[in-house]
Amino acid sequence: MNRITLLTLLAAPFLLLGGPAHAALRVFACEPEWGALARELGGELVDVSVATTALQDPHQIQAKPSLIARARNADLVVCTGAELEIGWLPILLQQSGNAKVQLGQSGNFAAADFVRKLEVPVQADRSQGDVHAAGNPHIQTDPRNIAQVAVALGTRLQQVDPAHAGQYAQRQADFTQRWQQAMTHWSTQAAPLKGVPVVSQHKAFVYLYDWLGLKEVAVLEPKPGVEPTASHLQQVLATLKGAAARMTLYAAYQDARPSEWLTRNAGIPAVKIPFTVGGTDGAKDLFSLFDDTVARLLAAGGGKP
8 A cells, every 4th residue: 555545545534524514505595584494494404694684674785795795606595575675686686697596596585475465556656655566575574474485495495405305394394383383372472462553663564463463553654665754743643643552663673763753742652573583682583583573562562452
């Protein structure tokens, strides 16, 4: 045995220890909730990066070189769709030059394609504000939507990484079981919220309201995505004299001042909703996201009057 062969044999075990047996599937998620779901379904099989944080408006993101680079290296892009990312995702994907994550390819996954959309306009134009022709895109505030997306995303992971299809299927089944149990708990816990009148700062909670039976009686924004003026806030205040509300909801990424103005002038508590994973200290993953959301709503006096 020559010296080179001997060194090769001696080094082989260390080479095996030093390198992973499987390169993780690279998942690029547009929003924190989909990054969290990909981790739940993929575990160590996936390497997840997220384009945004809970403290950023997902409508208003710049297609920065760092995001383009991540999309270029991705095996799967997971976003909300329904035009939520229309201002930045198409540019990002085009600039990435990554053929497998383009629209229509198996490496491009839009969560909103797999749920029932609410507030789908008959006709949409920019004069109506930030209205999406495909319907309200904020689907992640209803855990029933998360359940549906989880099934579709689990199937897609098996499709793009067939070598580990069995492991993805097993993780999906486990997640679905835990999620169904959690939804039963949340629904029971939140039962006192049914029928409670609320004010929204932005049209961001329609799916949350649909799930819990909350009743939206006013919106602080005159049009979706348009900051309220002093005169509009006065109009809302006048409206609430005939339609009392129990709380005002705003998302973690939003400026709280309009909601706080209503608190001062109408005595209605302003409730910060985490909106997605990381929106509050308590919303560390998908499960605690809804734990924290329900707890905040109930703490604001959300029981029936």
